[in-house]
Amino acid sequence: GESVGLHLPTLSVQEGDNSIINCAYSNSASDYFIWYKQESGKGPQFIIDIRSNMDKRQGQRVTVLLNKTVKHLSLQIAATQPGDSAVYFCAEKAGTYKYIFGTGTRLKVLA
């Protein structure tokens, strides 16, 4: 069935280094993707989104890359900071209303 999954469940990164979190999706018809950050005990927080007619989108310190050929999504965080420590989810919009979330990657920033 449809699924969105992540390659790495936990990622440890040195403070100041760049982080790359990956996500694979299986529904080639999906046209909208979102990255969320979730801190412990809180709801997901929107980070950045991208539509399928784009392959790259940049925000403040974050970049999302979309490779539709291999159905792969990545989130790049520049100059990772301790406050970036959280669980990151990719989500795929499948159909008119439904979102499908990936399994999540925990990012640990090492001082």
Added chain:
Amino acid sequence: GAVVSQHPSRVICKSGTSVKIECRSLDFQATTMFWYRQFPKKSLMLMATSNEGSKATYEQGVEKDKFLINHASLTLSTLTVTSAHPEDSSFYICSAEDGGSSYEQYFGPGTRLTVT
């Protein structure tokens, strides 16, 4: 960004009782709201899609008679866990979709339900 609130943030109830969780969009109208359930260290699992003025659409395996959803206005959706049992203990999160050209959904802070 848009704000979505949930109430209560935490609730402890006894087995057999019912619990209502409210989800409100504070600064926008949400024709569609979503209810998710999240187990520890797991991803969000969509339970149902709530549309204002109509019946909710439940995901496969989610009991609609146990998880009652009401979306009475464009800013409020409620989830009632009926006859709660310990296995219903979880983190429940709602989100609201801002209409128009944006697909973006805004999440509430979540409600931690513990059934004793």
